[in-house]
Amino acid sequence: MSELASRARKLDAEDELAHKRAEFLLDGDVYLDGNSLGALPASVPGRLDDVVRREWGELRIRSWGESGWWTAPERIGDRIAPLVGAAPGQIVVGDSTSVNVFKALVAAVRMSAGASAERDEILVDATTFPTDGYIAESAARMTGCRLRPVTPAEVPAALSDRTTAVLLNHVDYRTGRLHDLPSLTAAVHAAGAIAVWDLCHSAGALPVGLDEHGVDLAVGCTYKYLNGGPGSPAYLYVRRDLQDRFDSPLPGWNSHAEPFGMRPAYEPAPGALRGRVGTPDILSMLALESALEVWEGVTIDMVRTKSLALTDFFLECVAEYVPEGRVESLTPLRHEERGSQVSLRCEDAETVMNRLIAQGVTGDFRHPDTLRFGFTPLYVTYTDAERAARVLGELLS
Ligand SMILES: Cc1ncc(COP(=O)(O)O)c(C=O)c1O
Incomplete structure (x- = not known):
């Protein structure tokens, strides 16, 4: 040897x-693609079987309340929170990362435009995963802003009193480079703009410290280092003191203050719930919840x-x-x-x-x-x- x-x-x-490996269903191969699709936690198949056969098959519609389906987005958000350095009540799970990038970026521009109508430039990481760039371009067009792609290293010099929001990746998907979230967030704040971070390649792999570093908004997927399964729902973090100003561009009925009031006028729910849109994808969501059990004691x-x-x-x-x-x-x-x-x-x-x-x-x-x-x-x-x-x-x- x-x-x-x-x-x-x-x-x-x-x-x-080392003992954690036994909590995953793996064979003798070497699996180094968990940054794309995490491996299957052993608890998930049994839990999904129970969700399908008992919660859906037997309890049927009662499960929205009795099985906790309705509150799953915020409950699972609170389970992810310690992994990204967030106190409870600031994360909701649902939709894809792409959709959450859209919600976060448009909401960021709306928050910042409230502070100054002169702010009309969005900075986006020029090396970003493509979906973030495409959505930023559309969000800029919709909000009447100019989009300026810059590398993360160029961000401090590119910031100005025109900057409204900055969309950055914590870890570059291609090179694996970790960007300096604390100092970039501080620079964005010093310019009076809103920092939106994409945590797809860092959540579950390294400390993020959302609360500690005063990040405004963040999004991330759950199918990589959080092992939620193919297409598992993403999440959205809205810092507590910004939640009242979070004006979602997708104000679906799930984020209404009284969803079952069925009222024609929209009134946003308090807190991070404002990040919800429509009916959650319960099967994927509960697979993710089960997958998060592997973090016990870690x-x-x-x-x-x-x-x-x-x-x-x-x-x-x-x-x-x-x-x-x-x-x-x-x-x-x-x-x-x-x-x-x-x-x-x-x-x-x-x-x-x-x-x-x-x-x-x-x-x-x-x-x-x-x-x-x-x-x-x-x-x-x-x-x-x-x-x-x-x-x-x-x-x-
Ligand atoms: C940085 C980053 N953002 C977004 C995505 C994908 O977004 P979605 O979950 O909407 O497919 C990925 C996927 O690998 C990614 O690496």
Whole structure:
């Protein structure tokens, strides 16, 4: 056994999160795609069976009240809250990330325009996941604003007294770069604008500190590091002191102060409930709720510690096994700038990834030349990291 393989075994034996892997349904393959679709928590199939057969099949419509279906968006929001550093009552779950980006950005412009009619420019992360950029463009058009794409590093210099809202990604989906949320949020506030953060690639992987850093609005998906399942609902965070000013562009009946009053005039519910729209997707939502049970006894700091150790170890194994010059890491080496994935630039990346998958190592390919490997500390082992790098090295030798 190589020195790295035996070190991996030792690190696994000392890993305080090692027991969590048994709470997922996994086979002997190496799964490094939890930054795209998290693995299946073992509790979910049984819970979904109960939801379908008993809650839907037997209780039928009574389940909206008796099984807590109606209040699931805010109840599950409160379950996610500690993972992103939010006190209860500020997160609702529902709709897709894309839809929540729209709600948050339009609401941000409405809040800020209330402060000054001169503010007419939205800054958007130029390196963003495409959906955020597309929606920002539409939101700008709808609100009569100008959209200015800038990289996160350019944001401080681009801010002005015209800036109304800034939409940023906490971790870059392509490179795995972690952006400095505290200082960028402070800069946005110093310019008098509203900060909207997309947490898709950070929630469940590293500390976010929404309350601590005074983030205004945030959105994120739940199917990556939160393991909610394919298409599981996203979430929206509205900081408590902004909730009264949150004017949703999608004021559906679920966010009405009295949804069953069936009144023609809209009156928003108090609190984060204003982020709701229509009837929640109960099957996906309750699968997510069950998936969140794996966080019992786990803190986000424990996850971050292991994530950094795993990605450090993987990079060390890649340096040892992969011939010089065949790959180049796009992911920063500095811990303060690293999310929970490693992206490697590689010639013929698509073919290489397909071969890796055929050999039991699943990551993903991002156009045009990137191999992405996501590290979910709840179930990825050091032995997985060593094996993935070794197979990659064999393929590229
Ligand atoms: C940063 C980011 N935003 C948004 C999305 C996707 O949004 P939706 O959940 O609406 O598909 C992704 C998906 O990978 C993402 O990485």
